[in-house]
Amino acid sequence: MTELFVLEGKASNWQEALAITARKLLDEGCVCDDFYECCVKREQEYPTGLTDACPVAIPHTSSDHVKRQSICALRLEKPVAFRQIDDDEAEMQAKFVLNLALVDDSEHIDIMMNLIHFLKDQETVEKMEQADLSSLKDLLRKNILVE
Helix, strand or coil, X not given: CCEEEEEEECCCCHHHHHHHHHHHHHHCCCECCCHHHHHHHHHHHCCCECCCCCCXXXXXXXXXXXXXXXXXXXXXEEEXXXXXXXXXCCXXXXXXXXXXXXXXXXXXXXXHHHHHHHHCCHXXXXXXXXXXXXXXXXXXXXXXXXX
16 A cells, blocks of 8 residues: 655755655655655666656655655745656756655556556646645545555
């Protein structure tokens, strides 16, 4: 079963946003000490920002840096720039960072498929922006987690 943590906060850049989510996952005992550094390295090589129309970044790293399957979602007070997944020279402004710490490869694929399907709906981002943290957690759990 995937644990889900939902936070709200401020970051001045993508590294700081990533650090907030990685710190939560580390504090909860879900990831190894090197998780943050590995996520940064992977983000530099393979950007995870979606688009300005879908202002979500989905950083992650390999499962050997994960102890327990988990996701930390961060809603930012102000967006930060991430490079886009489909054009690593273009930037987008992420309002949400969903840091995936996944160990089960088949569930990883299911979660990614659920997430992409969920984020295709234009109303989704509006719902994510307007929800309180408890409702945001419920919305994400219902729509992206594999039960």
